[in-house]
Structure formats: structure tokens, C-alpha cells
Amino acid sequence: MMNCCGLITTQKEPVPLKSIEVQLEVRDHVATVVSTLNYENKEDKPLEAVFVFPLPGDAAVCHFSATIGQTQIVAEVKEKQQAREEYDDALSSGQQAFLLEESEQSPDIFSLSVGSLPPGESASIRLEYVIELAVQADDGLRFCLPAVLNPRYEPQERVGSGVQVTSVPASLVPYSLSFSARVSSPRPVSKVESSCSLDPLQYLNTEQTQATVKLAAGHKFDRDVELLIYYKDAHQPTAVVEAGQASAKPGTLMGDPVVMLSLYPEFPQSVMSSVASCGEFVLLLDRSGSMDCLTNDSEGQETRISSARDTLLLLLKSLPMGCYFNIYSFGDSYEHIFPKSVEYSEKTLEEALKKVEEMQADLGGTEILEPLKHIYSQPCIPNQPRQLFVFTDGEVCNTKEVINLVKKNSGSHRCFSFGIGEGSSSALINGLAKEGGGHAQFITGTDRMQPKVMQSLRFALQPAVEDISVTWDLPKGVSVTALSPPITTLFQGQRSLIYAQLTGQSSDAAEGCVTVKYSLAGHPSQNQLHFSLKPEEDTGLTVHRLGARTLIRSLEMEETDDKGQHDEGVKKKVVELSVQSGVSSSFTSFIAVNKGNNEPIEGPLVRRDVPIACECISPRVMIMKFCSFEELFKSDLRARESGFNVPKQPHKDPLLQLVSLQKASGCWLLDPALAAALGKTSEEVEKPKPSAEVWATILALIWLHGFKMDTKEEWELLAMKAVSWLRTTISSPRTSVVAILLLSTIFSDNFQLPKKINTTNFLHNDSKS
Structure with missing residues (x-):
């Protein structure tokens, strides 16, 4: 069942959000994003505008303010219930108030409420967040500004508990976007690519270490804005030490220096040249209705489900003899080809390929939790390490519940996840891989799914890295507190990030050293990085906020009770850390109240839900979203009788x-x-x-x-x-x-x-x- 995500037209009610301006600043592999949302009330009554929108799931939201006329109101981070009460009290007394909340179900969905906007009044909302950029298969750094928020499927027993989203087809989004980016790095910027049209890259110095780029004129905010940034010699370990906040108390996270280490482990060639000939490969394919969408906006392109079928063919053919495998598919319900994983042979391969060729996007919603439970209930096969591959467009609302399940079973498998198409949940895709000790990939725009999946298969065939430990060598009088969770997985050439708080005094000339030790195919190995303890200047507390976000996410992922509730001690710790660092969490909100407005705003307050883009939806998918299965069957018959044909499968290349x-x-x-x-x-x-x-x-x-x-x-x-x-x-x-x-x-x-x-x-x- 879909949760308030129907397609509507903008003619039914006016929409007060007029434009969005985004400025991106990339420093090496860290990005700071400043978004300004401009509102205008053209109605004759005061409005409350509610805008539910996506952000990257691992973003650290660190600033929220509102400007009305010449007055700027900077929001504070407070415990969520307290912030909601202050917001309601402000509206009741005729004051202007602004509330920004992270969804409790998924950290990549935010709700922004702009309260008591008087007739004829304008307001600008400024939102700032910082994020680490993910490394792609071709060594590019990926930044994605989500524009598309797909309807999130809600399990039957949870209907009504999720966030309310108003969606329109992308072509009807009534607000515009302007986007510009500035990139700087110690290494030259070789190129910047995008799924959207860009103006030519402009270098700001002869070394080509600084550059700017912006969206070409005429861009519509109808799809995610994705940038791929390429540096020369990208795989260089780096360390950034950031000084603490002058006003913060020494010994606290914000008062002490924080170090961010970026490591790229290199494994012995003798080990990497061999490919594992064992393993249990479990492939989990999304067959919900949205998988019937085209892989991109170009006409004549294949659908997501057909691209996934081709990818499964390539993946299955590439599996080694001697392994075991099974294929699950899911929607409202789930299916599996074999009762349990079977040995890879000509007979089992042919049987699986026949079933894969018949798979369609015909299983309704996106209920991924139950098939995962069934997979984990199956006993592991001795000496056959389990490798789980998950293919989905990520439209679920119980994200944290799904990720928690993967985390609880992380000791028995590695999870590789693939987000397909615009609007896939970054929190779900990244969370599955992070907690499952695997690797995440996103397939958007004109990307081919096959090369990204095959890279993950190569990772899966690498020997599992075991006994990972991190040791520090620091000057006397300096101690370290880890902010990142323990490293559980390493892959050849892939970045590993470590955040740590440094307490104590040291000279500017002092150095530190971190050593990552591990066992690979039974052989002990290690990588080291020496770094200066002298803090870098003008970092804007970016490293502190990313470190705080990392620690907050780790605490939020700690064990919950049978009702999904956290221990009060954990919740208190998250709230304290969120308030101290000014970084969002699932237990806190940003609240701003315009207390300088002496005259209360009169008249009944009218709520307006600002729509966000959903994807171009085929007639078949639209039917599936709003009809029962019986109605779907009947409408299919009517469509065929009236000459509407389901598109033929494209010929294989x-x-x-x-x-x-x-x-x-x-x-x-x-x-x-x-x-x-x-x-x-x-x-x-x-x-x-x-x-x-x-x-x-x-x-x-x-x-x-x-x-x-x-x-x-x-x-x-x-x-x-x-x-x-x-x-x-x-x-x-x-x-x-x-x-x-x-x-x-x-x-x-x-x-x-x-x-x-x-x-x-x-x-x-x-x-x-």
C-alpha cells in the first residue's frame, strides 16, 4: 500500500515554494552544500507550507536559518518533541516558526515546515549540510543532489506511521533550481561529468587544482543532479587535523581537535591474482511495479527490470564452478528459484536462467524485510562464505529496520547493494553495504548496470579480510577517542575513513601515525599513514561535524527492544551529541521562532503541501500503484483489448x-x-x-x-x-x-x-x- 504518495496536479492548490538555489563546495573528497529555498505566499490568508524532500542518507545537516525581510532567524537543535511543542506553541500565538525534522524511519528524508507565512510575504530558508563523497568503480567521486523522492512503500502492519509525501510527475514540479559547484584539491582536477547538462569546467589556477562548474541554462529540477569528480592520482592516503571550536570546552568533541584519515589499502598482488572458487551467492531482485520504469528518460531505452535480467545473466555466467547460489525476488511477497541454495552446475544454471528470463516487475510493492528474514533463516553452507547481492530502486520506508536486520546477521555474510534509477534511497543502499561489510553502487542516468555489478562481484571473490585492527602512535600527552565504528571490511584500492578525537597538547611540529593491521588469506598485512598534528586552517568545523555524524549514526544503530525503541541512555547520548555539535539526528530537530514579530498573524492557518518530483511513471506502473491485483488483471485485459501493448523486450546486444x-x-x-x-x-x-x-x-x-x-x-x-x-x-x-x-x-x-x-x-x- 502506498502512503499518501498519489499523483496530483498543481492546479488544485497554489504552491508557495518558488525556487531552490544550491551552492556546492568540494574540498578533496568532502562536500559542503548550501541550499536556499525561496517561499512566497500569494494567497489572501496565512499559510503553513510543508515540504518533504530527500537528502543523502549520510549527510550531516549542520545549519538551518530563515530570513524574512531584513530579519534572519537561526535555528537551534533541540530534542524532537520539545521542538515540535515550541513550533505548535508559536503557531498558536500567531508567531512565525520554522521546523526541520529528519524522518525516524529513514535518515535520507527530511520534513520542512514553514509556519504562519502572512499574505504577500516572502521567506528564504537556508539549509547547510556536509557529506563525504563516495568512490565509484572508475575512481570518480560521486555527489548526488536528490531531486526525486519516490513513493516509499510501507508494510501493511505499519500503514499510517510514515512521513506524508506529496508527489507530482517531474514535468509538473512548480519550482526552479540553480546549481553551481566549486572544486578544490591538493591534486589536479582532471574532469567533472554529470547526468545533467553542464557549462564548461572553468579552472581557477594554472595548477588546475581549483575549478568551478554549474548547470547549463534551462535545467528543470526533474531528476537527481549527479556530479562525478575525477582527480589525478586519486588513491593517495590523506589526513586532515581540524582544530576545535574556540568557544567549546576542552575535552568535549567540539572543543578538541578531530582527525579524519582517508586510507586506500593495497593488497599483495600474489593474493589478488587468485579468484575464489567457492562461496554461496544469494541474489535478491526487486520486482516491484516501479522496476518497470525506464532506466533513464531517453525513449527506446530498456526498463530497470530488463536491465536487471541482463545483469543477472552476466553475473550468473561469471560465477565460479564449485560455488552455490540461489535467486530471490520480491515485491508485496517474495519468491525463490530453489528451496535452498544449490551447487553451481550446467543443470542448475540453465534452470535459473529460464526463471530469470521470465521475471517481470509484477509483484506490487517493495517489502524487502521478509525475504531477508527468510534468507538469514537458511543455515550457512560450511566453507562457502555467503555473499548477498541486493538489487532495488530503494522505495521502502522501514529503512532502519531493514538495515538493523542486516547488521544483526553481518557475521555470516557480506552484502553488496545496488540502487537502481532516480530516487533510490541512499540511506538504504549505503546502509545495507556498510552494515553488511560489502560495497554500495548506484545506477542512474545513462549508467550501465553491468560494469558496476561486476566490480562488486570481483570484490565478493576477493578473500575476506579478517582480524582488522587500528593502532595509534601519538606523542606523549595526546590520547585518542575513536568516533568511527570499528572497520569490518577492506577492499583492494577502496577508501576507508577513520574519524577520531585527539585530547591533550602537542607541538605544531609533532607527528602521529596510524596502522591498520589485518589478515588476508591467512597472511598478516598492514598499511601505515604518518600525519602532522598541526591543525589545518579554514576548515569550517567540517571534520568535527562529519565525525559527530558518524558517531551519531553508530549510536542510532545500536540494539533496540522488540518494539524498535532505543535505550533511554543511548537516546540521551545522541541528543546531547546532536545539540553540542549542531548536527541533525533522528531524536532532534531544528527549530526557529521569529520572536521579534510583535503583531500576531491573524486568520485561519491553511496548510499547503509542497510537491516533490516522482519519476515518469508508465501506464502499467500507475495502474499497479492505485489498483488492487484484481483490478490490475482486469485493466490489463482492457488495455490489451484496446490496443495498448506492453513494450517488447529489447534485443540483446x-x-x-x-x-x-x-x-x-x-x-x-x-x-x-x-x-x-x-x-x-x-x-x-x-x-x-x-x-x-x-x-x-x-x-x-x-x-x-x-x-x-x-x-x-x-x-x-x-x-x-x-x-x-x-x-x-x-x-x-x-x-x-x-x-x-x-x-x-x-x-x-x-x-x-x-x-x-x-x-x-x-x-x-x-x-x-
Whole structure:
């Protein structure tokens, strides 16, 4: 059931939010975002404007103020119930008041109430937050300004408890957006990309370490604004020490210096060159109605569910022999292909692929909690580490409950999560991966799902890092208090952040050292970072606020009782930390009251819900959102009778055609289907050959290396499996290499084999073979 998220038109009532201005400042991998929301009441009665909108789930909201005429009112952070009472009291007495609250169900949804805006009056609301930028598969740093807040599915037993959201199609959003960004880093900025049109990047110095960029004219706030920022030599460990707030008491979080360490562990090549041949891979696919949306706004593109099916094909073909797997799908209910995970074989693979090909976005809402409970109820298979892959567009409202469940079971598995499309919940996607010891990915705009999923599969096939510990070497008289939770997972080349409070005195010339020790494939390893204890200037308490946010999130994720209630001691600690640092939490709110307004505002107060963009919704999805299953069935019949056809599945591209023909063992069969996938006739491929399967597999590998190098990250694992099969099958290595050299006659003239492949190393590790 959807919770007050119907599609409405703006003609029914005026909307007082007129424009949003956003200024982004990026320093290395940390961003400060300042949003100004401009309101105007054109009605003849006082208004209360309520705007429910998304923010990144790990953002630290640290400033909230309102300007009316020449008067600025800066909000304070207070315990949530106290703030609500002050807001209600202010409205009752005719005063202007402003309330900003974080949702108790999900930390990426906020509610802003602008109370008692008189007729003809304007108000500007200033909201500021800081956030760490996530590292993408191609080493870009991702910033996302959420514009789309999808309807959040609410489980049946919780209906009425969630936040109230008013949504309109993106084309009807009545307010505009202006967006500009300034980027600075110790390393040169190589490029900035976006899913939206940008004006050209402007460098501010000759070293190209500072640059500005802004949205091109004419942008409509109808989709998320995503920036990808690329630096040269991005994988450099860094340390930032920030001085405490002068007005704060020494010994407190805000009064002491705080250090932020950014580490990029490098694992021994001997370990990384091997790929695990075991594991239990559980794939959990969202089949709710919204998965029937297009992957982007371009006409003729595939839907999310069809892209997910193609991705599952690639993922399943890339799994190693000897592993176990199962596939779950969910909506209002859930299904699984096998009663329990089965061993990976040609038979089980074919059975799974048939079921995957039939999967549609036809299971209604997005109830992810129950399938997760069922997965965790299954006993783990000895010596087969469980790896959970979750694919969803993230439209749930019980986010914290879902993440808590993953956290409770984190000792038995790693969780890799994928947010699909605009409006997916960053709190859910990031939370699943963080608490599940895995990795999160977002697929938006024109992104292809396949390369991002295959990167996560490579992470899953890496040996699990165990016995992780962090030790500090600091000058005498300086002690350290960790603000970050213990590191539970490390991946090759992926960033790990550590926040810590430093108490005591030291000279500006003093240095500290942090050592991360761990065990990898049974071998002890470590990474070290030396750093200066001299505080950096002009950091604006950004590091303190991010450290406070990290600690607040850790406390909020602590155990709750059967009713989901926190211990009063934990709640008190969060409130104290939130008030001290000025950073939002689920137990506090920002409250601002205009006490300088002497004359009370008269007249009945009218509430106006400001709509936010939801995605372009297909007729089928719209039917699913507002009809029962019986009505959906009948409307489907009526639609088909009236000539409305469900879009046909797009044809698979040549790569996916070839992948679909690979066997579980890694080989291909020499048949007309393979010839068609390679773009050749049966006669052209049936040349003299060592054996049919060997020849077919060599043909497929040569085609991949010759024509699909631009998508190598997608097929690399299944190619490794094919090469492994060849190594165990071919009895005469010299014969096979000669056969490979002859293949260039089969393909087009522009296929330059010697430049594409080192043939002497193609099948064998020993270059002399």
C-alpha cells in the first residue's frame, strides 16, 4: 500500500515554494552544500507550507536559518518533541516558526515546515549540510543532489506511521533550481561529468587544482543532479587535523581537535591474482511495479527490470564452478528459484536462467524485510562464505529496520547493494553495504548496470579480510577517542575513513601515525599513514561535524527492544551529541521562532503541501500503484483489448548474446547460435579445429578481446573461467596458440590480433610454453 504518495496536479492548490538555489563546495573528497529555498505566499490568508524532500542518507545537516525581510532567524537543535511543542506553541500565538525534522524511519528524508507565512510575504530558508563523497568503480567521486523522492512503500502492519509525501510527475514540479559547484584539491582536477547538462569546467589556477562548474541554462529540477569528480592520482592516503571550536570546552568533541584519515589499502598482488572458487551467492531482485520504469528518460531505452535480467545473466555466467547460489525476488511477497541454495552446475544454471528470463516487475510493492528474514533463516553452507547481492530502486520506508536486520546477521555474510534509477534511497543502499561489510553502487542516468555489478562481484571473490585492527602512535600527552565504528571490511584500492578525537597538547611540529593491521588469506598485512598534528586552517568545523555524524549514526544503530525503541541512555547520548555539535539526528530537530514579530498573524492557518518530483511513471506502473491485483488483471485485459501493448523486450546486444551461450564450465559449443552471435556463418567458423568445444571457446575469447575491450570489466571474469577450462582441456599448448593466430582470417580486416592479445600469455602463465 502506498502512503499518501498519489499523483496530483498543481492546479488544485497554489504552491508557495518558488525556487531552490544550491551552492556546492568540494574540498578533496568532502562536500559542503548550501541550499536556499525561496517561499512566497500569494494567497489572501496565512499559510503553513510543508515540504518533504530527500537528502543523502549520510549527510550531516549542520545549519538551518530563515530570513524574512531584513530579519534572519537561526535555528537551534533541540530534542524532537520539545521542538515540535515550541513550533505548535508559536503557531498558536500567531508567531512565525520554522521546523526541520529528519524522518525516524529513514535518515535520507527530511520534513520542512514553514509556519504562519502572512499574505504577500516572502521567506528564504537556508539549509547547510556536509557529506563525504563516495568512490565509484572508475575512481570518480560521486555527489548526488536528490531531486526525486519516490513513493516509499510501507508494510501493511505499519500503514499510517510514515512521513506524508506529496508527489507530482517531474514535468509538473512548480519550482526552479540553480546549481553551481566549486572544486578544490591538493591534486589536479582532471574532469567533472554529470547526468545533467553542464557549462564548461572553468579552472581557477594554472595548477588546475581549483575549478568551478554549474548547470547549463534551462535545467528543470526533474531528476537527481549527479556530479562525478575525477582527480589525478586519486588513491593517495590523506589526513586532515581540524582544530576545535574556540568557544567549546576542552575535552568535549567540539572543543578538541578531530582527525579524519582517508586510507586506500593495497593488497599483495600474489593474493589478488587468485579468484575464489567457492562461496554461496544469494541474489535478491526487486520486482516491484516501479522496476518497470525506464532506466533513464531517453525513449527506446530498456526498463530497470530488463536491465536487471541482463545483469543477472552476466553475473550468473561469471560465477565460479564449485560455488552455490540461489535467486530471490520480491515485491508485496517474495519468491525463490530453489528451496535452498544449490551447487553451481550446467543443470542448475540453465534452470535459473529460464526463471530469470521470465521475471517481470509484477509483484506490487517493495517489502524487502521478509525475504531477508527468510534468507538469514537458511543455515550457512560450511566453507562457502555467503555473499548477498541486493538489487532495488530503494522505495521502502522501514529503512532502519531493514538495515538493523542486516547488521544483526553481518557475521555470516557480506552484502553488496545496488540502487537502481532516480530516487533510490541512499540511506538504504549505503546502509545495507556498510552494515553488511560489502560495497554500495548506484545506477542512474545513462549508467550501465553491468560494469558496476561486476566490480562488486570481483570484490565478493576477493578473500575476506579478517582480524582488522587500528593502532595509534601519538606523542606523549595526546590520547585518542575513536568516533568511527570499528572497520569490518577492506577492499583492494577502496577508501576507508577513520574519524577520531585527539585530547591533550602537542607541538605544531609533532607527528602521529596510524596502522591498520589485518589478515588476508591467512597472511598478516598492514598499511601505515604518518600525519602532522598541526591543525589545518579554514576548515569550517567540517571534520568535527562529519565525525559527530558518524558517531551519531553508530549510536542510532545500536540494539533496540522488540518494539524498535532505543535505550533511554543511548537516546540521551545522541541528543546531547546532536545539540553540542549542531548536527541533525533522528531524536532532534531544528527549530526557529521569529520572536521579534510583535503583531500576531491573524486568520485561519491553511496548510499547503509542497510537491516533490516522482519519476515518469508508465501506464502499467500507475495502474499497479492505485489498483488492487484484481483490478490490475482486469485493466490489463482492457488495455490489451484496446490496443495498448506492453513494450517488447529489447534485443540483446551481441555481447549478451555471446554470454548467454557460455556453459557453466566456461566453454562454448560450436553451433549456429555461436556463429550468429559472432556475426559469422556456420561455414566461416567451422575451419580446421583442435576440437569443437575448444575451437568454439577460442573463437568466443578472440571476439571478446578483439571487439569488446571497451567493456572488458563486464566479461573479464567469465573469460577467466573460459581460459581456465581451456588450460585443463587442451593437451597441446603449441597447437592451440597456432590455432589462435589463424583466427584473424575469420574476422574483419580491422581486427589487429597482435595488438589485441599477447598470444604467448593468452592461455598460459608461462610465457615460454
